[in-house]
Structures are given as C-alpha cells and as structure tokens.
Amino acid sequence: MTFRPRTLMAVAVAMSLGLVACTEAEQDEVQAETNEAAAETGAVASEVGNDLQAGAAQAGEVIESGAMKAAQAVEEGAGDLADRLETNQAEAAAEGRPGAVDPATDTRQ
Numbered sequence: 001m002t003f004r005p006r007t008l009m010a011v012a013v014a015m016s017l018g019l020v021a022c023t024e025a026e027q028d029e030v031q032a033e034t035n036e037a038a039a040e041t042g043a044v045a046s047e048v049g050n051d052l053q054a055g056a057a058q059a060g061e062v063i064e065s066g067a068m069k070a071a072q073a074v075e076e077g078a079g080d081l082a083d084r085l086e087t088n089q090a091e092a093a094a095e096g097r098p099g100a101v102d103p104a105t106d107t108r109q
Helices: 005-095
Strands: none
16 A cells, blocks of 8 residues: 555644644643642642641640749749748848848848
C-alpha cells in the first residue's frame, strides 16, 4: 500500500489536532481538579489555623493564670516577710538596740 505525501500530511495534521484537542480537554479537567483541591486545601488550612489560634489563646490563658498565682504568692510572701521584719524592728527598737528603726515613729535608735 502506498501513501501519498499529502495523505500522510493530512493524517498527521488530523492526529495533531486531535491530540491538541484531547490535551486541552485534559488540561481543563486537570485545572478543574486543581481548583477544587486548592479550595479544599484552603478550607482545611483555615480550619487548622482557627484550631491553632484557639489553642494558643487557651495556652495564653493558662500561662496568665499561672503567672497571676505566682505573683499573688510572691506578694503574700513579701507581705508576710515585711510584717516579720517590722515586728523584729519594733522589738529591737523597744530593747534599744543600736541601728533599729521603730516602725511606729520611723526613727533610728
């Protein structure tokens, strides 16, 4: 069987056009799937971001609560220490020890 160059050329052009058309259809399908996957990825990323934000806020509250309790404990401890020191100074001033400060008058012995 002999093929003429024009026939071969026509077959080649027809196959190329078919290939291009098929490729464009596939590209459109792939593009649609890519767009759908991107939308799903964006939704999942948004949900994860919201979960992370909520978790971070909760962790911040826990840290803040712990810091507040620590500050209250330090304040209470400092108050107790100040009361003991004041009592010691009052006793030392009453005994007339040199250098003692009477808390009632704030005068040094």
